[in-house]
Amino acid sequence: MENSSPASNRCSYEDYEATADWLRSKTAQRPKVAIICGSGLGGLAELLHNKVVFPYKDIPLFPQTTVMGHQGQLVFGTLEGQQCVCMQGRFHTYEGYDLKQVTYPVRVFSLLGVKTLILTNASGGLNSSYKVGDIMLIKDQINLPGLVGNNPLCGPNEDRFGERFLCMSDAYDPDLIALAQQTAEEQGIEEFMQKGVYCMVSGPTYESVTEGRALRTLGADTVGMSTALEVVVARHCGLRVLGFSLITNMVVTEYDSKQRANHAEVLETTRMRTQVLEGLVTKIVAKIRREVVPLLWSSGKTSRPLSPNRTTQSDYGTHFGLRRDVVPLLWSYRKTSRPLAPNRTTQSDYGTHFGLRRDVVPLLWSYRKTSRPLAPNRTIQSD
Ligand SMILES: O=P(O)(O)O[C@@H]1C[C@H](O)[C@@H](CO)O1
Numbered sequence: 609m610e611n612s613s614p615a616s617n618r619c620s621y622e623d624y625e626a627t628a629d630w631l632r633s634k635t636a637q638r639p640k641v642a643i644i645c646g647s648g649l650g651g652l653a654e655l656l657h658n659k660v661v662f663p664y665k666d667i668p669l670f671p672q673t674t675v676m677g678h679q680g681q682l683v684f685g686t687l688e689g690q691q692c693v694c695m696q697g698r699f700h701t702y703e704g705y706d707l708k709q710v711t712y713p714v715r716v717f718s719l720l721g722v723k724t725l726i727l728t729n730a731s732g733g734l735n736s737s738y739k740v741g742d743i744m745l746i747k748d749q750i751n752l753p754g755l756v757g758n759n760p761l762c763g764p765n766e767d768r769f770g771e772r773f774l775c776m777s778d779a780y781d782p783d784l785i786a787l788a789q790q791t792a793e794e795q796g797i798e799e800f801m802q803k804g805v806y807c808m809v810s811g812p813t814y815e816s817v818t819e820g821r822a823l824r825t826l827g828a829d830t831v832g833m834s835t836a837l838e839v840v841v842a843r844h845c846g847l848r849v850l851g852f853s854l855i856t857n858m859v860v861t862e863y864d865s866k867q868r869a870n871h872a873e874v875l876e877t878t879r880m881r882t883q884v885l886e887g888l889v890t891k892i893v894a895k896i897r898r899e900v901v902p903l904l905w906s907s908g909k910t911s912r913p914l915s916p917n918r919t920t921q922s923d924y925g926t927h928f929g930l931r932r933d934v935v936p937l938l939w940s941y942r943k944t945s946r947p948l949a950p951n952r953t954t955q956s957d958y959g960t961h962f963g964l965r966r967d968v969v970p971l972l973w974s975y976r977k978t979s980r981p982l983a984p985n986r987t988i989q990s991d
């Protein structure tokens with residue numbers, strides 16, 4: 609198969625499948641987490657174990673990266689025991705790619721079985737309390753190209769990925785943000801952690817002074833040239849999203865300033881913070897792994913308690929209505945080999961049984977797809 613990028617009006621479902629099938633045929637790894645590395649931040653991929661590396665030029669229908677600081681390879685491997693796929697380099701519209709090409713990998717990841725997408729980017733700081741080198745947890749975004757008609761979901765909707773009209777008010781997963789904040793505290797890096805709003809512009813120009821001021825007035829804390837489109841498509845596929853924006857420079861917002869934005873400075877700052885960000889993402893991935901049980905719960909189609917004789921892998925699968933490939937994961941994350949006792953019907957019963965930490969149990973509840981109570985008298989989360 610050709611490895612030239614799909615043309616804008618081609619990115620059909622069959623194209624995404626063809627790329628995913630090709631990757632599946634080349635590696636047995638089945639990642640649950642995908643990481644898209646921003647400018648100068650691709651070092652994270654080096655931390656993966658049992659790496660399987662695919663240069664973009666070898667992957668059928670994959671675009672090629674043209675930007676310095678974006679290596680251009682897809683790396684499969686294990687981080688803290690969690691199978692991951694890492695993009696060392698992303699695609700931007702300013703490179704000449706259209707919206708479907710920029711977001712092409714995200715749909716491929718979804719077909720590969722990825723459930724969580726972590727994105728990093730380099731950005732200019734707009735919030736005057738931010739400093740160069742700060743890491744902002746993205747709580748929301750302004751998809752400026754999208755607001756004026758350049759949304760990757762424009763065109764016929766592909767129902768096999770998601771619905772026509774997509775809610776974006778919950779784009780960045782609050783539980784993952786909480787997990788990231790907790791992890792940053794544990795790492796002792798709260799001092800340069802921020803939480804705020806990322807605004808995407810098309811680039812490749814950096815902002816004029818008035819543009820910078822206007823974006824700040826709009827409510828943006830940082831501005832960059834990526835991420836928002838990938839997040840739209842990820843949410844359309846139902847992926848959970850976590851984003852980090854490294855402030856590599858402050859956007860010039862004073863007319864008499866002598867500061868000048870440039871890509872060399874952007875890459876220089878990423879070098880200063882790359883290890884911190886890598887450490888943070890690594891620890892978060894480890895925690896997401898421990899969170900897998902709650903996620904599995906979310907696939908549960910039943911609120912019935914497990915019956916006492918449910919002791920084997922397939923018993924669990926059947927009970928929760930889980931996909932076959934998910935069941936072995938559930939099994940491997942159990943901390944106990946005891947079967948559930950007959951009277952285990954509540955949230956905390958399940959938490960206790962699986963040996964989950966207390967803070968994870970509410971998550972378990974929130975990921976359930978059913979709103980039916982577990983037992984007739986169990987109606988609220990703390991129940
Ligand atoms: O891919 P990201 O968003 O990290 O890259 C940023 C935006 C431009 O590509 C480049 C500008 O310096 O860095």
Ligand SMILES: Nc1nc2[nH]cnc2c(=O)[nH]1
Pocket residue numbers: 730731732733809811813814815831832833856857858859869874
């Ligand atoms: N648009 C934009 N993108 C960036 N990426 C890194 N720094 C900047 C910046 O100042 N502006």
